[in-house]
Amino acid sequence: MSKIALVFLMVFIVGVIATFTYSGASSFILYQFVYFLNPDFRWWAAEIPGISYSFIASILMLISLGIGYRKYSTLAPWKELPAFKWIIVLLLYHYLVYFWALNPAVHYQFTFQFTKLVIIVLVAYKLVNSPRILDISIWAYLLGATYIGYLATSVGRGAGARVEGIGMADAPDANDTAAALVPAAVFLMYYAWMGNKKVKLLCVFCGALIANGLVLINSRGSFVGVVVSAGLFLLYMMFSRYQKEGQRAMAVFIIIIGISGGLYVADDQFWDRMRTMENVEDEGESGSQRINYWMAALDISKDYPLGAGIYGFNFLSDIYLAPEYHGGEGGKSVHSLWFQGLSEVGWPGTGLFVIALFSLFRLSRKAKKWVLESDDNASYFKLLALECALLGYLAAGSFINRFRAEILYWMILLLAIGINVYFLQRRKAKVAVSKAQDDVMPNSLTPNYTKEPSR
Template sequence: MLPLKTILYLALFLTAFFASIYKHPIIGVYAYLVTYNINPLGQWWGRFLPGFATRYAMLLALAIGLGVLFHKSKLRFGRFFEGQELLLISFVGVMWLSIVVGQSGGMDYNIDKMTKVLLVLLMASHVITTKRYFEGMIWVFVICGLYLGYELYGGAGSMRGGRYQSGVGGSDFGEGNFLAAHFGFVLPFVGVLFLKGGWKVRLLCVVAAAFIVNAIVITLSRGAFLGLAVGGVMAVLLSARLSRYRGKIIVLLIVGLLGGLYLTHDGFWYRMTSIQAVDGERDLSAQGRLDAWDGAWRMAQDYPLGVGVGRFFNHIGEYHSHIAGVDTHNTYLRCLAELGFHGFAILVLMIFTAFFMLWQIDRRASELTPERANFFHLYAYATKIALFVYLTAAMFVSSVYIEEFYWLLMFPVFLKRALDNEFLDAATEDNLSKVAKSAQLNNLKSHV
């Protein structure tokens, strides 16, 4: 007999699957993100799932696709492709091209994976097009972050050398540094929900933030530490536009800093200080990263078109034999080495476009009433901070083929389409108001 948690998960999964098809594809998008975050197969109850349920990502992607097809009249988007979407298509195209121009033939798993990610994101970007759907997505990340943080607090996963190593979270970020980067980009959205919400929402956000920060400390991730430091500085600098919330933002940052300091310990600070240690004092992990970065740069110079997706491991030993077969531990250099200067240029352009779109969203939202504009100012702000956190952490992990990186880069597209629809809704309401006033005036005239 199946465990109760397995039965409950199956019931929820099947409900989401059919609801995505018959009610609205946004349900499938949320379910997809939940399973992506928690990785059912990594849970103890996931071992009892029937065979069909182990392909949860493919099934939910299918449900989203069918939902989009059946409910296309309900979808609200303007241009079919935004520039960011075209860049993402081009980036995945470069991955396919690397099969031909790379140094080792054959199809790498990550090409297939990123093609599927592209399809899911293109569907999601045509579904998450309203304020309600966007904030629903944010809640999925926050609730899942609370769940994962609670798992780490309860001792889940494996430890090595006094730090969390792996075993919690989605397959893309089950390893400590990746999980810490994931938590880092979720935190700014927890802060915005706190600023926007009532006391119940704020209480939930405080609990979520506590478990998430504690989980980051457990990972002892230097990349996440630097990312949060950069994010904190940028949160203060960029808060100038949010005059209504600036004081609260600074208070939240101070409280968060004090809470984080309370959760740290001597081992945490010893590892953090090794970031800037001189040659003789660096630990093996830090020195190995520097050697991998040097090898990646030299590899890119030797192979300007890239060595091909997943081929860095095959070539790094040619530059530093003692780290043969290891990763770059750097998103940008991994991209440069495997996808060449042209692939790297597209990635940089996607990052730049994300920030440019957020700036445009901020500027255009100011044309709305303060009540309507507030939503977009806050979430554009949170997305900028999340990008700064994640892009900094990405200097210490290889996120080139990590799905959530591209979800974050697509947040501005979701927000932009939601803003477009907000303008349409505002115009419709304004017209209805004018019609109502005109009818009221005509009634008065008729009585006269």
């Protein structure tokens, strides 16, 4: 048995045991671990039992929630996060679109997968209910992303000057795989800033492999996503009025290290591909032709305002695109999560998704304001990092079909958990303490009018 297969089995067994002996949140960490290692599609899959490891981890999550439902509901009630309500409505709308979808069988298949994803997110929100477990979950994601970077480094580029075939179950394409690595940049910056020396060294190690993986995969959208998320976080570090000692110096140091490391790992093939983003004249080599796809999606939305069903754009692409863009057995993809949603679930579905994001960021803004009033700058920047991670993935997803991507909803989940553990839980505890004090104080301060006044 190979070392990787042996490590996988050992970690999986430890995760199962930890779920029942340590914390139910261990089942979600195990789920993350299985997602990135994707054992069913690795070369060492033949050396391990042929069972559905992801399904087992999901069942463990449900069992954990069932066993401690009362405790988890107290710590993390769903109703306090309006975004979850809108995501559930979006899921229900997917089932409604089934009745007029162009390909009902395909639509139902992917809607069922989306249902499982939404359930995982809702359950994980309750299980991951403390800052420490949130950190563990983020690190589980980072280590998974590091493994993908390691695979890209080991495999190297293929004939198409890109790394293919190292992705996850829902992200087999190179662009999809690269997008999953985008949020790692801002998380690594945060922990490199806030962590001790060992954590800083670990961040450097993980960052090197992830950065090299992104360069080898050669995804333009992911490059944009990293620039958006990391750039925004660094701007806040440098120019925010909420500063700690050495904060600006650390931001400058991160910029220098990041640029130096990026220039070191980036090769000519990477820069040649990045330059195609501005090459508007040669649409065959650039990403500019995607604008034509997006305009076609708008045309589809006029004829199918309620959505054409999942893969609706692919089925209609030869009708709405010019002949020079035709080709491909399954039709053309729209290459944008926003226009993907518009063509598949129409204006209502896309609107529900936007409302969910808006409500989440609105509550996150309240959370950041509250922690600042408590002089907790560390929590403020933690929430900011979670926001930037989500924004970075949305930026990368603007150029690929990722409307129902696993990592997209993980980033929504992690931000929701951050809001809960740093704002909702603490505010609730503060209110409870204030109420308890109000109940006690009148007994000692209120005059006793039952006694007859002295003469």
